[in-house]
Structures are given as structure tokens and as C-alpha cells.
Amino acid sequence: MLELVVIGNGMVGHRLVQALCDRDSAGEWHITVLGEEARPAYDRVALSSYVDGVSAEDLTLPSLTVDLHLGDPAVAVDRDARRVTTESGRVLPYDALVLATGSVPFVPPVPGRDLPGCFVYRTLDDLDAIRAAAAEAVARPGAGRRSAVVVGGGLLGLEAARALRSLGLSPQVVEIAPRLMPVQVDEGGGALLRRLVESAELAVRCGVSVNGIAEDRGRLVATLSDGVELDADLVVFSAGIRPADALARAAGLPVGERGGVLVDERCRTSDEHVWAIGEVAALEGRTYGLVAPGYAMAEVVADRLLGGRATMTPEELDMSTQLKMLGVDVASFGDAQATTPGALEVVVNDPVAGTYAKLVVSDDARTLLGGVLVGDASKYAALRPLVGSPLPADPVAMIAPGGVELGADALPDSAQICSCNAVTKGAVVHAIGDGADTVPALKACTRAGTSCGSCVPLLKKLLVDSGVQVSKALCEHFAFSRAELFEIVASTGIRTFSGLVDEHGTGRGCDICKPAVASILASLGTGHVHDGEQAALQDTNDHFLANLQRNGTYSVVPRLPGGEVSPEQLIIIGEVARDFGLYTKITGGQRIDMFGARVEQLPAIWRRLVDAGFESGHAYGKSLRTVKSCVGTTWCRYGVQDSVGLAVALELRYRGLRAPHKFKSGVSGCARECAEARSKDFGIIATDQGWNLYVGGNGGFTPRHAELLASDLDTATLVRYIDRYLMFYIRTADRLQRTAPWIESLEGGLDHLRAVVVEDSLGIAADLEAAMEQHVGSYADEWRGVLEDEEKLARFVSFVNAPDTPDPLVRTREERGQRVPVALGLPGVGA
Amino acid sequence: MTATETSVRWTTICPLERLLPERGVAALVGDVQVALFRLHDGSVHAVGNVDPFSGAAVMSRGIVGDRGGVPTVASPVYKQAFSLVDGRCLDDADVSLPSYPVRVEDGQLDVGLPW
Ligand SMILES: Cc1cc2nc3c(=O)[nH]c(=O)nc-3n(C[C@H](O)[C@H](O)[C@H](O)COP(=O)(O)OP(=O)(O)OC[C@H]3O[C@@H](n4cnc5c(N)ncnc54)[C@H](O)[C@@H]3O)c2cc1C
Ligand code: SF4
Numbered sequence: 001m002l003e004l005v006v007i008g009n010g011m012v013g014h015r016l017v018q019a020l021c022d023r024d025s026a027g028e029w030h031i032t033v034l035g036e037e038a039r040p041a042y043d044r045v046a047l048s049s050y051v052d053g054v055s056a057e058d059l060t061l062p063s064l065t066v067d068l069h070l071g072d073p074a075v076a077v078d079r080d081a082r083r084v085t086t087e088s089g090r091v092l093p094y095d096a097l098v099l100a101t102g103s104v105p106f107v108p109p110v111p112g113r114d115l116p117g118c119f120v121y122r123t124l125d126d127l128d129a130i131r132a133a134a135a136e137a138v139a140r141p142g143a144g145r146r147s148a149v150v151v152g153g154g155l156l157g158l159e160a161a162r163a164l165r166s167l168g169l170s171p172q173v174v175e176i177a178p179r180l181m182p183v184q185v186d187e188g189g190g191a192l193l194r195r196l197v198e199s200a201e202l203a204v205r206c207g208v209s210v211n212g213i214a215e216d217r218g219r220l221v222a223t224l225s226d227g228v229e230l231d232a233d234l235v236v237f238s239a240g241i242r243p244a245d246a247l248a249r250a251a252g253l254p255v256g257e258r259g260g261v262l263v264d265e266r267c268r269t270s271d272e273h274v275w276a277i278g279e280v281a282a283l284e285g286r287t288y289g290l291v292a293p294g295y296a297m298a299e300v301v302a303d304r305l306l307g308g309r310a311t312m313t314p315e316e317l318d319m320s321t322q323l324k325m326l327g328v329d330v331a332s333f334g335d336a337q338a339t340t341p342g343a344l345e346v347v348v349n350d351p352v353a354g355t356y357a358k359l360v361v362s363d364d365a366r367t368l369l370g371g372v373l374v375g376d377a378s379k380y381a382a383l384r385p386l387v388g389s390p391l392p393a394d395p396v397a398m399i400a401p402g403g404v405e406l407g408a409d410a411l412p413d414s415a416q417i418c419s420c421n422a423v424t425k426g427a428v429v430h431a432i433g434d435g436a437d438t439v440p441a442l443k444a445c446t447r448a449g450t451s452c453g454s455c456v457p458l459l460k461k462l463l464v465d466s467g468v469q470v471s472k473a474l475c476e477h478f479a480f481s482r483a484e485l486f487e488i489v490a491s492t493g494i495r496t497f498s499g500l501v502d503e504h505g506t507g508r509g510c511d512i513c514k515p516a517v518a519s520i521l522a523s524l525g526t527g528h529v530h531d532g533e534q535a536a537l538q539d540t541n542d543h544f545l546a547n548l549q550r551n552g553t554y555s556v557v558p559r560l561p562g563g564e565v566s567p568e569q570l571i572i573i574g575e576v577a578r579d580f581g582l583y584t585k586i587t588g589g590q591r592i593d594m595f596g597a598r599v600e601q602l603p604a605i606w607r608r609l610v611d612a613g614f615e616s617g618h619a620y621g622k623s624l625r626t627v628k629s630c631v632g633t634t635w636c637r638y639g640v641q642d643s644v645g646l647a648v649a650l651e652l653r654y655r656g657l658r659a660p661h662k663f664k665s666g667v668s669g670c671a672r673e674c675a676e677a678r679s680k681d682f683g684i685i686a687t688d689q690g691w692n693l694y695v696g697g698n699g700g701f702t703p704r705h706a707e708l709l710a711s712d713l714d715t716a717t718l719v720r721y722i723d724r725y726l727m728f729y730i731r732t733a734d735r736l737q738r739t740a741p742w743i744e745s746l747e748g749g750l751d752h753l754r755a756v757v758v759e760d761s762l763g764i765a766a767d768l769e770a771a772m773e774q775h776v777g778s779y780a781d782e783w784r785g786v787l788e789d790e791e792k793l794a795r796f797v798s799f800v801n802a803p804d805t806p807d808p809l810v811r812t813r814e815e816r817g818q819r820v821p822v823a824l825g826l827p828g829v830g831a
Numbered sequence: 832m833t834a835t836e837t838s839v840r841w842t843t844i845c846p847l848e849r850l851l852p853e854r855g856v857a858a859l860v861g862d863v864q865v866a867l868f869r870l871h872d873g874s875v876h877a878v879g880n881v882d883p884f885s886g887a888a889v890m891s892r893g894i895v896g897d898r899g900g901v902p903t904v905a906s907p908v909y910k911q912a913f914s915l916v917d918g919r920c921l922d923d924a925d926v927s928l929p930s931y932p933v934r935v936e937d938g939q940l941d942v943g944l945p946w
Pocket of ligand 1: 007008009010011012013014034035036037044045046047048072073074075100101102103121122123156159244247277278279280288289290291292294321
């Protein structure tokens with residue numbers, strides 16, 4: 001048996017041993033591991049979660065059956081005799097030696113750096129020490145919040161600052177470079193990152209260094225190069241790392257210019273029995289401070305030790321990083337700093353939206369080399385696999401908000417289209433080639449799109465890309481898209497389903513086209529949704545003006561415009577819920593939902609609510625749901641406009657408006673955005689000049705932030721723009737298409753929308769406004785409409801031959817003091 | 832329908848006018864829930880009211896239409912379509928609703944349940 005000694009029990013050393021144990025089925029190697037730290041190998045990448053309460057055990061990597069000596073570092077390597085000596089005096093002969101000693105924090109040589117209260121940020125022991133010092137500082141009597149200085153504003157420095165903050169200190173980050181995270185992001189990205197980090201209440205000073213640290217009445221004072229003095233209870237150095245190569249140097253192994261044991265593409269040092277991997281290794285002179293390249297090196301050495309021929313080149317090492325720093329998305333990939341000769345940079349910087357994106361492309365603008373994303377890293381997954389490949393689209397459009405969707409065509413074959421069922425693009429394309437030419441056919445043969453369904457649009461795109469004509473037909477009864485049908489209804493004056501299907505369709509419709517036609521008719525203002533033949537078109541929610549829940553009962557939601565409700569009204573809601581035994585819950589949209597009403601109870605419930613001044617909240621229809629609001633100038637110290645007043649006005653204006661999909665809005669009284677207006681189909685944020693209008697947020701399965709359509713509007717202009725926007729959406733969107741994908745589907749995207757809404761480029765603005773006026777003028781409460789009409793009321797019975805007998809299948813039990821449904825059995829229950 | 836007068840018991844449900852064209856109603860016959868539909872062409876159909884996929888008694892509240900010429904009702908819960916002629920589910924061959932004979936006498940709608 002051959003002897004392998006691994007020096008270092010960190011993440012990469014551990015991976016090597018794991019890979020070797022897995023593959024050495026013949027038992028060729030006997031492995032001894034030496035660790036300087038007294039603990040078994042742990043996940044250093046997740047180190048910061050330790051201060052959030054993740055335990056050391058949780059971070060520990062799976063244990064392996066090898067001779068492991070912890071707390072006993074190697075102190076000498078005798079290469080001639082092929083022996084390692086440890087601190088405790090152990091002598092270990094080897095046939096192969098792997099150096100995996102990682103790196104040590106770099107502490108700049110400033111006076112005072114050894115004072116008590118100064119720390120580095122690398123190991124669990126470091127964090128224990130920091131935690132103890134922080135606890136002591138916080139407990140110390142005296143006014144004010146305890147503070148800390150973090151030396152270094154790179155990835156680790158920011159992580160350390162965040163950790164210090166969760167330990168109750170106020171951290172100040174001092175970065176010598178002019179920007180944060182100088183290694184991963186560029187100037188523009190760094191500037192935005194700084195703004196975002198500062199709005200997370202972290203103080204940052206860039207372009208200055210720490211010149212010295214001194215003790216001052218039991219605390220520390222850090223003096224900066226610009227003369228500023230910062231008081232601190234703790235100082236944490238995270239100013240970079242240096243490869244832990246002392247042992248190798250002493251053993252006479254060549255090291256790189258900037259440290260690190262020189263290795264070749266096999267990870268072998270100049271000594272054929274000695275290998276180096278991870279942060280201590282310098283491949284072609286360069287060291288790598290990330291775990292992924294280290295893991296790749298570990299795999300190469302494991303392969304080599306078993307006689308394999310694996311190699312690696314710097315180009316193959318994945319230096320991409322994606323992280324969420326204090327809630328800020330940051331990603332960098334490939335040649336993020338544009339070091340390739342002739343490389344071109346394409347930047348889209350949107351300080352208003354808080355996003356920065358850069359692509360680095362080759363000198364002929366054909367190949368993607370790398371990039372940086374700050375603020376919104378959602379395109380990372382699509383961009384990273386493209387590094388080194390030809391650009392699929394104009395680079396600006398690839399990163400511009402509302403630009404080309406980096407969808408199916410840009411993705412490599414190995415990219416996962418359906419992550420629920422792990423179906424790759426290759427598999428889908430293959431299936432299309434084999435004749436699956438519709439989405440249902442693709443679903444059946446690949447399982448893609450059968451779970452959450454969020455990839456169905458991508459499947460459609462792949463079909464289109466493959467030249468398959470995807471039918472726009474609504475269903476077997478109409479060969480038209482919803483937008484086309486809308487135009488037909490609007491221009492022909494046909495106002496019944498029968499008329500429409502007779503003239504322009506076939507058969508008697510189905511659950512797809514009937515509600516779509518119902519919605520079109522409702523948008524065109526054709527009276528109560530139950531009038532005449534329209535009653536038969538409505539799906540169950542619109543038919544019963546309430547929301548069908550899983551056990552066949554309904555939920556009832558009165559409108560609370562802007563979320564405002566009087567104490568008197570609150571009491572009525574409480575009384576109704578109590579008297580009818582309804583489960584109550586505050587919804588996600590600032591309303592009160594009452595669950596568990598049976599069909600025959602609905603009119604009596606509405607009667608009480610309508611009498612108290614409530615209207616239908618349209619929680620059921622594909623219609624306006626809520627306009628959420630914060631408290632704005634009325635109450636809030638920061639408010640610059642009356643967000644509640646506007647929200648109430650907008651909710652009343654658009655109540656009852658039917659659309660291709662349900663839609664929501666929000667109004668925030670200032671840029672602090674307490675109403676989360678940017679996650680809505682249209683959202684409004686007050687500025688001290690007026691209102692900013694954002695559109696296309698939410699997105700359903702694929703969450704999206706709304707984008708700025710127009711800024712600093714007065715209220716009248718704002719309302720006019722929203723009228724146009726909503727009506728344009730209602731007229732041209734597909735069935736069940738939310739505003740976000742609708743905007744994406746517009747040729748020209750957001751810019752086109754802006755042209756239509758703001759500049760009236762199509763000359764239809766007056767038309768759209770008139771249509772909205774008609775809706776607003778003809779609005780009537782649908783609940784009241786039923787209560788006032790005996791014939792409609794007669795439909796609200798449990799059984800036509802036993803109108804007051806409750807559905808015997810509806811049963812409830814108690815949970816947390818309220819009534820909830822007993823789960824119904826599946827096939828065959830009761831009947 | 833193959834059911835004969837002797838094998839079913841007829842129950843009068845309601846006047847036929849109570850049924851809007853292409854909109855169902857639920858009826859309770861003993862402890863059996865039935866969903867009754869009157870179609871555009873005037874024909875009347877009855878199937879079980881309990882949706883086999885959700886267990887909820889809601890079939891009468893589904894949207895009526897046709898698929899490839901077969902008159903259907905779609906479950907309002909998970910949207911599977913069922914034939915109004917024989918109750919079979921058009922989206923899952925293993926599932927079906929019970930279907931019942933109906934007749935109209937003197938403007939009254941009767942449904943026949945097995946003895
Ligand atoms: C807070 C923090 C956050 C990080 N976040 C990320 C991230 O998000 N993404 C990412 O890719 N990387 C991240 N890293 C970097 C990543 O942890 C390292 O790249 C990785 O751990 C390197 O693995 P390694 O095995 O080479 O070194 P290490 O994990 O440091 O292991 C080396 C081990 O060798 C031991 N040792 C040293 N000398 C001797 C000796 N003479 N004898 C015996 N043992 C010795 C050391 O004590 C140490 O335990 C982060 C690092 C830190 C500290
Ligand atoms: S968004 Fe502004 S105005 Fe509204 S509550 Fe928040 S801080 Fe106050």
C-alpha cells in the first residue's frame with residue numbers, strides 16, 4: 001500500500017480525500033491527514049452563517065475514514081527522505097504528499113495591529129473570538145451603539161461587516177481602493193454596490209487606508225490616511241489573503257512571484273512526489289481564492305494518484321461568483337475585469353432602478369468573455385454558461401432592462417429548461433425533432449412543464465425557434481388570439497357568445513374561450529356579469545362573485561380601498577365572520593378574507609356587508625384586486641405625498657375592471673417604498689416632484705420588479721397614463737397573460753409601451769382614455785346587483801330542490817381557534 | 832339511455848325553466864348529489880355532482896361547452912372536462928362521473944336513480 005500524506009484539512013484537502021476514497025476501490029492508498037485547526041474540516045464558504053446561529057456541527061463536512069490528526073500541524077517536510085514531521089513530533093513517511101494548507105489573512109503592517117480587540121476573519125476560532133469581544137463590548141456600560149472598523153471592502157470585508165452588525169455593532173468599512181469589491185466588480189458596479197450597501201445602513205469609506213490603531217480609554221481608535229479617526233470596540237482585518245506556503249518554501253519548493261506553490265497543469269510541484277491544491281497552489285503563477293477552482297484541482301490530483309491523465313488550465317477554472325451581500329445581488333463571471341487584450345465592455349447602468357450590468361466581449365464583439373451584475377443578478381444563470389460562446393444577440397439588448405429575453409435560443413443544450421423535472425434544452429429540442437410539435441406533446445414526452453408550469457413559455461419559444469408554427473388559436477372553438485378576438489368584438493358590435501361563436505368560431509365553447517369572451521365583454525361594458533347569456537360564460541368565481549376554495553366553499557372579500565378601514569367596518573366584518581362561522585385572514589394585499597361560505601350563505605353575507613357600505617372586492621375575477629398603500633404624508637415622518645389618498649382614488653377608479661389576468665397596484669409615499677409598489681402590475685412611488693409610475697411588476701411564477709415608465713408626474717397626468725396603460729394591456733394581451741410577460745412580448749418592449757402611453761405614438765390614447773372613462777362611469781357593485789334581482793338571487797341555492805340544505809360534504813374542524821375544512825377524500829368520495 | 836323504467840326510480844327535481852341554458856344546478860336525491868344541465872340545443876343531462884379529482888361537490892358549477900362535438904362540463908377546481916353524455920372524463924380515461932337518465936314531464940324535470 002502506498003502512503004499519502006495530506007497537509008491541511010480545509011475544504012479542498014477534504015474534497016481530495018473524499019474523491020480518492022470514492023474511487024480507490026483497489027485500496028491502493030493509505031491516507032493520513034494533518035490539520036492545524038483542532039476541528040474537523042468545515043464549510044468555510046458558509047462561515048458567516050455561524051454568527052447567525054448555524055452551529056459548528058452544521059458546518060462540518062462529512063467525516064471520512066482516514067488517519068486524521070487534528071491540532072497537529074506539519075512543521076517540516078524532508079523531500080529527500082520523503083518524510084513529514086509534525087509539531088507533536090510525529091514522523092510520517094510518504095509516497096505522495098499533497099499540500100492543501102490554504103491561505104492566511106493578510107494583515108497590513110500598521111502600528112497597533114496586534115492590540116487586543118484586533119481580529120482576522122478566516123476560521124471558526126476567529127469568529128468565536130470576535131463574538132466574545134463583541135458581546136463584551138455590547139455589555140459594557142456607556143452610551144451609544146458599539147462600533148467596529150473593518151479593514152477591507154472586498155467580498156470578505158463586506159461579509160465580516162454584516163456579521164458584526166448582526167452581533168450588535170455598527171461597522172465602518174474602510175477600503176483602500178476607490179470602490180467596494182474591487183476584485184469582482186468594476187468601477188460602475190462598485191459605485192452602485194456602495195449605494196446599495198449604504199442604504200442597508202453600512203458606513204463605507206473608499207480610497208483611504210488605515211494608518212494606525214491605538215488604545216484609547218479601553219477602546220480603539222483607527223487613524224485613517226485622510227486624518228479621520230474612527231472610534232471602535234473591535235477592528236477586523238480582511239484585507240486579502242496570502243497563500244500559506246511557508247512550509248513549502250522551507251522545503252525548497254519554488255513559489256510564485258506573489259506567493260503560492262508553483263504547480264503545473266497536473267497540480268504537481270517541481271517535485272514529482274509533491275502536489276499542491278487549493279488556495280496554496282499557484283497554477284501558472286496565479287492563485288485562486290475561491291473554492292470551485294480548488295475543488296477542480298482536488299479532482300485532478302485524485303485522478304492522477306490513481307493513474308489517470310486529468311489536467312487543467314487556468315481558462316478552465318471557474319472564477320464566477322454570485323452572492324447576495326446584505327440583500328444586494330452581486331455576480332461576476334468570466335473575464336469580469338476585461339483583461340483580455342482588445343476586450344470591449346458594454347455597460348447598462350440604471351441608478352434609478354438600482355441595477356448595473358456589464359458584458360465583456362471580444363474585440364470583434366462576437367464572443368462573450370465575462371461580465372458583472374449588481375443589484376439584479378437574475379440573468380447570471382443564462383449568461384454564465386455562454387462565456388466563450390458566440391453572442392446570441394446584441395450585447396446591449398442582452399442586459400438592457402426589457403431587452404432581449406435570454407431565453408431558449410441563447411442557452412446551451414445542457415441548460416435546464418424545466419428544473420422541476422430536470423429536463424435539459426437538449427432533451428426538449430430532441431423531442432421537437434422527433435415530432436413533438438405542440439406544448440402538450442412536449443409535456444407528454446419529456447415531462448417538462450408538467451409540474452409548476454413556469455417553463456411553458458420557454459417551451460413555446462423553443463417550438464417557435466425550431467420553426468414550428470405555434471398556433472395562436474385560443475382553443476378548438478376559435479382560431480384567433482385573445483387580442484384578435486377583442487378587436488373582432490370591439491369592431492363588429494357582436495355582444496353575445498352565441499353570436500360570436502356562430503359567426504367566427506365553431507361548436508359551443510369551453511372553459512378556455514368562454515371566460516375569455518366574458519372578460520372581453522365585461523371590459524367593453526356590457527352590464528352585470530350575470531345578465532342574459534353572459535351568466536353561462538363565467539367561471540365559477542365570477543358566477544358566484546366569490547372565490548372557489550378547495551372544498552367547494554367560497555371566500556368573500558369586501559373592498560378596502562387602499563387598505564383603509566374604519567373601526568365600525570372592522571366590527572361588522574368581525575360580526576359577519578362570527579355569525580356565519582367563517583375563517584378570517586388578512587390577505588397578501590391588505591384586505592380581510594372570510595373563508596368557508598357555502599353558496600346559499602353568500603347573499604345573506606353580502607346583505608350585511610353591503611348594508612355597512614362595503615362593495616365587492618373582486619377577489620374572484622381576472623380584475624383589479626387591490627391598490628396597496630403605505631401611510632404617506634398623513635402619518636409618516638418621511639412621506640412626501642399622500643399615498644393613501646391616491647391609492648383610494650385609484651382603487652375606486654379601476655374597481656371591477658376586467659383584464660386578461662388579475663392585476664394589482666401599490667402606492668408608496670416616498671422612496672422607502674413601504675407599499676412594495678415595484679412588485680405590482682403598476683406601482684407608484686412619490687417623489688418630491690410628484691409621482692413615478694412603474695409598470696410590469698409581479699410576474700407570478702417568475703417574479704419581476706416593475707420598471708420605470710415615467711417620472712415626476714402630476715396626479716392628473718399619472719391617472720391618464722395609467723388609463724392608457726391598462727386599456728392597452730386589456731386590448732392586446734393574451735389570455736391569462738400578466739403585465740410582465742405582456743410587456744416583454746411587445747415588439748420594442750418597455751420603450752414601445754412608453755411611446756404608446758406617453759407620446760401616443762399609435763394615436764390611440766384618446767380612444768383608450770375614453771374606454772376607461774366608460775368603465776369608470778358605468779361601474780356598479782356586483783354584489784348589490786345580485787341582491788336587487790330576485791332571478792339572480794334564485795341561483796344562490798345549495799340544491800335546486802332543497803335550497804337551504806347545506807352541502808353535506810362540507811365539513812370543518814378547529815385549528816388555532818378557527819374553523820378550517822376537513823380535507824376531502826379523493827376519487828369517489830360521497831357519491 | 833339504456834336504463835328502463837323498472838330499474839330506476841324517478842324523482843322530480845324542479846321546473847325545467849329553473850335551468851339556465853348551459854349552466855348547471857345541483858340537486859339532492861336522498862343522499863346522492865346530482866348535477867343537472869340544460870344545453871343550448873334544449874337537451875338535458877345529469878351526472879354526479881362530486882368532482883372525482885378534488886372530492887368537492889362542484890360539478891354543477893362548471894363551464895359547459897363541447898370538445899370535438901361531445902358536450903362537456905369542466906370541473907371548476909382542476910378543470911378536467913367530463914362528457915355530459917356518459918360522464919367519462921376526457922382528460923383521464925380511468926375516471927368518470929356517474930350519469931343518470933333524465934326526462935321532462937309537464938315542464939317538470941325528473942332524474943332517475945338506480946333502485
Ligand atoms: C468568510 C469567508 C467567506 C468565503 N466565501 C466564499 C465564497 O462565497 N465563495 C468561494 O468560492 N469562496 C469563498 N471563500 C474562500 C474559500 O473558503 C476558500 O477558497 C477555500 O476554503 C480554500 O480551501 P483550501 O482547502 O485551499 O483552504 P482552507 O479551507 O483554508 O484550508 C486550509 C487548511 O489547512 C490548514 N493548515 C495550514 N497550514 C497547515 C499545516 N502546516 N499543517 C496542517 N494544516 C495546515 C489550515 O489551518 C486550514 O484549516 C470564503 C472564505 C472565507 C474565510
Ligand atoms: S414609503 Fe415613505 S412615506 Fe410611505 S410609510 Fe414608507 S417611509 Fe413613510
